[in-house]
Amino acid sequence: MITFDAYKTQLGLNILRHRERTGLSLREFGLMADVHPNQVTRIEHGRVNPSLQTLYRIAEALEVDLCDLLPKNDHDVRKNDGQEPNPFHYFL
Incomplete structure (x- = not known):
């Protein structure tokens, strides 16, 4: 079983990946x-637990299903040993 913090981190990285795919800045x-750009940053870095309503709005803005943002299984979740998530994880 994965930790909630690891799940939150992967959720944030999934959002970041989709946002960067669209070419949108944090402000746009x-x-x-x-959602305030500072809050988007906190979500993408796994620092906060966004509400379902916020996740829904994020998915709508990205034009994806909400389930596309959620980690699918334990293998999708990168174990985080308390360090900041690497926002370039998908590009390495």
Whole structure:
């Protein structure tokens, strides 16, 4: 079983990957999703636990299903030993 913190981290990385795929800046994306850009950063770095309503707005702004943002299984979740997630994880 994965930890909740590891799950939150992977959720954030999934959001970051989708946002960067669209080419949207934090500011543009925040306006589209009605989420402050600072909050988007905290979500993408796994620092906060976003509400279901916030996740729904994020998914709508990214034009993906909400389930596409969620980690699918333990193998999708990168174990995080308390360090900041690497936002370039998908590009390495």
